[in-house]
Amino acid sequence: MKIILSGIASDSHTWNLVYLGLFLEERGHDVVALGPCVSPRLLTAACRRHAPDAVVLSSVNGHGYRDALAAVRALRAGPELAALPVAVGGKLGTAGHSREAEAARLRAAGCDAVLGDGAGDLDALCAFLAAPARVGA
Numbered sequence: 001m002k003i004i005l006s007g008i009a010s011d012s013h014t015w016n017l018v019y020l021g022l023f024l025e026e027r028g029h030d031v032v033a034l035g036p037c038v039s040p041r042l043l044t045a046a047c048r049r050h051a052p053d054a055v056v057l058s059s060v061n062g063h064g065y066r067d068a069l070a071a072v073r074a075l076r077a078g079p080e081l082a083a084l085p086v087a088v089g090g091k092l093g094t095a096g097h098s099r100e101a102e103a104a105r106l107r108a109a110g111c112d113a114v115l116g117d118g119a120g121d122l123d124a125l126c127a128f129l130a131a132p133a134r135v136g137a
């Protein structure tokens, strides 16, 4: 698959992206890595330009729920990216565990998979990419 891998607007962490890029490439995917601090507008433009099969968003700075919501809303604003599979994961909040209400808001906005930061979440990401469907808390 061609996958756009992206950080989100406020998040300057990069090793999560380096790790995920290698992880996805080792599984045979073609990764277009946008890097950290990607605005919703830039993400949307990159998706139009590269026509990926899926988008993987990563965040660890604690603002993931909020920033990913803006990113997903921008992706879903137009009809051409409405069906593009989107997964988000990492350390999305500051509570140290997933927050169901915020995950539900992300799913309602059109995010297909809301994942965490454990090894099981990487397995869940692989499963999602193999057969995109709504998964995760």
Ligand code: B12
Pocket (backbone or CB within 6 Å): 010, 011, 012, 013, 014, 015, 016, 019, 020, 056, 057, 058, 059, 060, 061, 062, 063, 087, 088, 089, 090, 091, 092, 093, 094, 095, 096, 115, 116, 117, 118, 121, 122, 125
């Ligand atoms: C290194 C580091 C930094 C470096 C980053 C350098 C760089 N080039 O990236 C520096 C010093 C710059 C930094 C800055 C900050 N950091 Co920092 N940082 C870390 C630290 C110590 C390690 C992160 C790292 O590189 N890990 C290695 C990578 C490979 O692992 P990872 O990031 O966890 O990613 C894994 C998983 O999260 C998961 N994953 C990630 N994304 C996704 C996506 C999907 C779909 C899936 C399935 C899985 C997944 O898979 C990855 C591989 O296992 C962590 C603490 C920690 N031990 O995790 C804090 C940490 C991430 N930082 C934190 C914070 C708060 C900040 C700052 C806001 C601090 C500040 N007040 O300025 C700033 C960020 C500013 C910003 N605008 O974003 C907090 C985040 C709090 C939270 N989420 O609850 C942490 C957790 C520290 C803490 N315990 O408080 N940081």
